[in-house]
Every structure is written in structure tokens, then in C-alpha cells.
Amino acid sequence: MNMNMKLVGVVAATILLAGCHSKSETTADTGAMSGGDVSSSQTGSAIPGSEADLAQNVGDRVFFDLNNSELSQEARQTLDRQAAWLKRYPSVRVTLEGHCDERGTREYNMALGARRANAARAYLVALGVESGRIQTVSYGAERPAVLGTGESVWSQNRRAVTVVAQAGA
């Protein structure tokens, strides 16, 4: 499996280099998962099992309501896809980053970010992803995804992002 993974990775990387070098500018997009046949993936798509693959083809983040860490229906669907993806690439380890918008206080945001990351992690573990593969961290409101102020900004910053920590083995 690992050997196949590496080969597939090399093939995909070659295609990517032979194509254009447009890297994912829109990583926040929660596009549908691509088909299983990796070698036939589109030019510009990401290396399977990579951070970019997760972001482009699975959806790397889920969003929360203000002061809240409950998973919405949409968040669960994203995490369902993430769980399937993580099972497909069992050597991938991830860190779940919990984030808040700017409308909290330092200390509470740190705790709330931790709770959001934990909520996403618990859901993935319940779906059968080994708990040892998922670390969590909170950034409070210190690393917004979108700059500025206002609800359209805040709603994108209240999030848990699944970040690939270590691919392959």
C-alpha cells in the first residue's frame, strides 16, 4: 500500500510539474472529492494524500457559530469526507487547528479554539480514524483566515482546520 502510494504520488507530481504551476489559490473551497483514479486527475490538482489534496478535493475546514463548538450538518458532511480520506491514506497524520473570530477575549478564545478542534477530532475518531493520528491545537483568534471585520469575515474565521502534519511513511 505504501509503495503504491509513493508511486502514485510520483506520477501525480510529474503530471503537476508538466502542467502549469498554478498552486491552489482557493484552498478554502470545499469541493467534492475527486474520483478514485488518481492518475487521471486534472492538471493542477494536488498530490494525493497531501495538504493541497485535502483542501481542494475534500474540504480541510469546518465552521462554527459564535461562541459555539457544535458541528453543523455541513460540518459533519465535510468531516465524513475527511474521515474517508484519512482512511484512504492511513499514514497521514493531521493536526486539527481550532480558531475563533476576533470577538472574544484572549483566554476564552484559546479555550474555545481548543474545544472546536476537539469537537472535530472526536467526530473523526467516532468514524474510525485512529485517535493517535490526530493532534489538536488552538490558535484562539491569532491566525484569522480572512482579514478584516464584520460577520462575513468572522464566519470564515470561526473554524477548525485539518492540517496534514506528516505525509507518507
Next chain:
Amino acid sequence: MTLPILSRAHLFDRVRAVILALVVLGVPTATAKVVVNVTQGTINPLPIAITALQGEGGADPQVGAAISDVVTSDLRNSGAFRPLDPAAFIQAAQAAADQPRFADWKVLNAQALVTGIVAAEPDGRLRADFRLWDVFEQTQLAGVSYKFPAQSQSYRQIAHMIADVIYKQLTGEDGYFNTQVVYVAESGPFDRRIKRLAIMDQDGANNRILGDQPSSLVLTPRFSPNAPEITYMAFMGNKPRVYVRNIETGRQEPLGDFPGMSFAPRFAPDGNRVIFSQAQGADTNIFVMDTRTRSTQQLTSSGGISTAPSYSPDGSKIAFESDRGGQPQLYVMDAGGGGAHRISFGQGSYDAPVWSPRGDLIAFTKREGGQFYIGVMRPDGSGERIIAQGTHVEGPTWAPNGSVLMYFKQQWLGQTQSRTRLYSIRVTGQNEHEIPTPTDASDPAWSPSLTQ
């Protein structure tokens, strides 16, 4: 201004030396008739004439003038005094230093008068003698002599100590001018914000970034009550951890090796323990570690988030915030962890309580209806009062006299530009003013008094 700021230990040495050389200059036994009441809702700032300390015996006359400028600025910034314009003075400062002609000051309606000299000492140091006069009673209220090094910024420290004496004499409250503030200096775009520890005098002078910081993302620095140390949270790699740093030596180390994230640290009043939070799964709980024995005790386990702990000054109680009942509210518990009870019951959510060094009030940040507020309430939850508000105001810290607070305010200038600065305000809600910093600034923490 590349001169190093005085570390607290050094300062203590210096202050000791100063105090050994300190001479009380003919202080009368009578108490002041002239007073400014700073505890009432509205302060009438006391008119005070502050003359330039006069150079004598070859001392640079600019030093005395600079000392008087700092004293003037301290007293004006306190909101309790209205320093008069020296251009209106009738009697010359040199003559007043010899003997005030009270009639000349009475016509200006100066209630109090400050005179003095700065003289060169045979050992190369300078000596500042100042006297505080009650103009209408025609009596001397205070008089102190200080010796200090001729070089460096130490004249500012002497000026702050003089301002402390005047403030105490005329208000009855301890002064808070000979203090420092540690804060977070911010720069760069918000998605890659650089946040570093910085320190300055309470008036913004002698500002500098602390050296050799292992992380460019730090939060919530807090002063030790009795040592040149701060505790703060820093992101190291992928993990937020509590650190303790000696601001004199620069030596810093993690508080301990904890399984999860540790954050929201604050010293206990004895300086030997640090209270902080750890995230544990979905919950966050409060712990205390003895920095000598390294033993750690968990203090909360009620479910939900419990964080931002702050001891009462006698060490017997801990205020903290928790969302165990829904949204964040303020609670007080025994120092051992029992007896937690909610004290905030107003609209909105209440965060980050900070116990006054005087023990009488708890300051907090409140969020309601899209606004942030800084407020105070008594430890039993009564007497809630809002003293500042804005789109984002946060993080109150108390001056050591418990009468003045500092906090930070972020103001948006359009959609993506903002300005974040530190502000000082009296506990009455009066005299809000910005403390100058070279960059965006947040998370202020006021030092204890640096005068022994």
C-alpha cells in the same frame, strides 16, 4: 534612547542607594489642608504650580527642568492635578527655590507649589532636592533629597518618585508613577501577526522589545508581585505553553511540561506559584503550580471552560471565568478550589476577571450586543460599573494603588486597517488617555511599585 531600562533588581539596588542618601527636608508635623479627593465620582483637578528644579554647583540646568517636566506630565496624566502654565508664573523659579513668595502663587490660584534644585555632588552624582508647599497655609508639606547617577535615564525614575510623594501627600493614595508596563508589541498582517514582549515605563518612556524571544507569537504577559519576573503564553512550534521569564537576565523557561496546551497564566500574590489553564479534551480547567517544588494541583473540574484565573491580593480566593452555565460568566472560588459561586449576572458575557491589588474590586471585560466593555464590580458581584467601551476593549490591568487601570483598545479604520493602543483610565471612568507606543500594542500588565 538606547539606554537599558532599569531592571527591577537593579532598580531596587539603586532605590536603596537613593533612599540611604534621602534626606527629609524640614517636613512639618501639620497635615495638609490642601487635598484633592480622588475617590469621588467627579474629580476637581487640583491647580498646582511646578517650577523647574534649578541647577546649582555646575549641574546641568536641563536635568532639573527635565525632572519637572516628567513630574508635571505624571500629575497631569493622573487626572487629579491641573499643572499651571509656567509662562504665568510671577516669582522666578530660582527665587522660589530659595523662599516662596506665597502671594505671587496665591494670585494664580495655585493650591500647591513645587520648588527645588539639582546640584552636582563631589562624587559625580547629582542631588535633587524638592519641596512641596501649601500655598494658602504657607507651609511646607513635603521635602525630599535624592542622589542619583548623572548619566542615563535615571532622572526619570527620580521624577516619578517625586511625583509619587506629591500624589500621596495631596490625595492620600499611594502614587503609581515609578512603575513599568509589560505588553505585547504587534506588527505585520493579521494572518501572520508578530507579537512580541515589550516593556516601558508607565508613561511610555524607555520603551523596548525584550531580547532573545524564542517565539514571535506571545500573549497575556503578567508581572510577578515581588520579583523581576513575568509569566506569559507563547506558541512554541505547534504548542501554546506558559513560560516564566526573568526580565533582568532574559532567562526564560516553560512553567512545566504539561500534556495539553497551557495558557492564561498569572502569579499568586506570594510570587511562588503560577495559576493557569490547561485544555483537556473539550474542557479547559484551572491548575496551580508551585515554581519551587514543581508540584501541580488541579483546581476546577466542573465541565466546560474555566480559565483566566486571578487571585485576591490576600491569596485566599480566586476569581475566574467559566461557561459551565452557558455563556462565560465570572466566578469566585476558594484558593484550594472549592466553593465556586457565580458573581456576574448582567446581560451579555463576562470574561477575564482581574482582582484589584487593593482587594475591593474585580475588573473584567464584558461583551454584549457587538460591543466590548471594561467594568468593575465588588468581589461579591455587587456594584457593577462600566468604565470604558468600544468595538474592542479588553485586558484591564491595575496600577499598584488600585485607582487606575490600563487596557487595550482596537479601532477599525475601514475594513482591513485597524489601530490598537494602550489606554489608561481612572477606576471612576474618568481621564481616559492613550499611552504612547511605537507600534500597535495589547495585553498590558502593570508592574508593582518599583519604590521600596
